[in-house]
Amino acid sequence: MNIGQLIKLERQxxxxxxxxxxxxxxVPSYLSRIENGLVIPSEDIQQHLLKRLNVPLDALNNDGDEAKLSYFKSLFKSVINSRDKQKAKSLYQDVHIYIEEHPFEPNRLTLLVMETRLMLMLPNYANEVLTNVAILEEFKKEMSTDQLFYLSTIQGIISYQNNEFRQASEIFMNIFNLIKSYRMEDWEMAELYYISSLAFLSESRYILAIDYVKSALSYFNQEILIERSIECLVILGIAQKNTGVLKEAIASYEKAREISSKIESSKFKGMIEQNIGACYSLLKESDLALFHFKSSLQANSDPNINVISILSILKEHHKNNDISNALIWLNSGLEILYKLSESNRDFYANHFLVYKTILLNETNSISTFKRVLDYFESKQEFKYCSIYCYVLAKKLAKEKQYKQATIYYEKGFNYHIKQSKVSSWEELS
Structure with a gap:
């Protein structure tokens, strides 16, 4: 980076x-020309600019500490591979201090990208991440391929975290195009495959998710990164379940469970048991489904996780027309609501409200369902809108309210179209 670019970066x-x-x-226009590399400032102007930036005058003589950068990169690889938040925090602090102490370090962009990626792993840094991304965007033309790789990865992760799954998928696809003629390191590719698989899974692009997570799994197995391998097996199982290969999905989960037991880790037990239960539910093996849902419940102490199993058990009993047990688990769900985080509380309260209306055969079902549909539509959860429109339409038809039933059958189909992200009916085929 030239003197003007370094001044601009530090100013921002x-x-x-x-x-x-x-x-x-x-004049500001002259500073703009300096920052854009159109003119080289005189030594006098350089000194005055550095003084105002509170940068030591000898900073311009910094040739860069390649050994320090190599050390940071080695630790960065370890942090990304392990996803260890304590290590991430420690490395972030070291990189941040180094940047502040060496504002004109020639490898400044690489360090800033690294700092931003580490902040993404830590809580309470959302604003700082966005500030850094905005600065980095200003220097895209000056970036090397690996710097662009990391900036784009950061932007993809941000989109994913904001539930903008389509945008995240597009960013990750663009990254694969960016590096077609550039050799990234294996660990970098494994991380890209892993986070891309999550985005494609959320976008219901299951075949791509399976391909990418298998590539990540291969690397993590090779490097004996056991927890990362377990995570990949869980993602693989979810994608397999959603493509209907339920036996293969169960095999993936059981492999994950086997590895977890070998390292005597209970970290993933609840998640694995919950997903095995979901597979058995789809296979209509209700007793096994309930067994695994309850095993998941026993493995967790976090109410925000337990509520998933409670809702699954409630659904299973209702599906089997076991009303008495369904009511028991409905009450369990309603009782746990106050322990949930605010966003989860609203989400699950609406699910339980539907079952409460059905199980208690409440007379104000249309107004209740309207509230529920308004909530899920506001969250763009069109899958649940479609499902609950169908439930309401079926209930209304049973009560011989055929006109209202027709309205909600149509609404449900329209929500299905939105969920499918198609613009015309031809795309449904």
Whole structure:
């Protein structure tokens, strides 16, 4: 990076306006030309600009510490592979301090990308991440392929975390195009395959999710990164379940369970048992489904996780027309609501409200379902809108309210279209 670019980067990091930095030194338009590399400032102007930025004058003589950068990269690889938040926090602090102490380090962009990626792994850094991304966007033309790789990866993860799954998938696909003629390291590719599989899974693009997570799994197995392998097997199982290969999905989960037991880890037990239960439910093996749902419940202490199993057990009993047990588990669900985080509380309260209306045969079902549909539509959860429209339509038809039933059958189909992300009926085929 040239002197102008380094001045611009440091000014933006300090959230300093061009007008303020230039004041009394040069006109803002001249500073803009310096920052864009159109002119080289005189030594006098350089010194005044550095002084205002509170940067030591000898910073310009910094040739970069390649050994330090290599050390940071080695730790960065370890952190990304292990996803260890404590290591991430420690490395972030070291990188951040180094950047502040060496503002004109020639490898500044690489360090800033690294710092931003580490912040993504830590809580309470959302604003700082967005600030860094905005700065990095200004320097895309100056970036190398590996720097662009990481910036795009960061943007894809942000989109995924914001539930913008289509955008995340597009970003990851663009990354694969970006690096077609560039050799990334195996660990970097494994991480890309892993996070891409999550995005494609959320987008219901299960075949791609399976292909990518298998590539990540191969690397994690080879490097004996056991917890990462277990995570991949769980993702693989979910994608297999959603493509209807239920026996293969169960085999993936059981492999994950086997590995977990070998390392005597209970971290994934609840998640694995829950997903095995979901497979057996689809196979209509209700006793096995209930067994695994309850095993999941016993493996967890977090109410935000347990509520998933409670709802699954409630659904299973209702599906079997076991009303008495369904009511018992409905009450369990209603009782746990106050222990949930705010977003989860609203989400599950609406699910339980549907079952309460059905099980208690409440007379105000249309108004209740309207509230539920409004909630899920506001969250763009069109799958649940479609399902609950069908439930209401079926209930209304049973009560011989055929006109209302027809309205909700049609609404349900329209929500299905939205969920499928198609623009015309031809795309459904």
């Amino acid at each position: 990091r300090q959230n300093m306006k061009q007008e303020y930095l230039a004041s009394g030194i040069c």
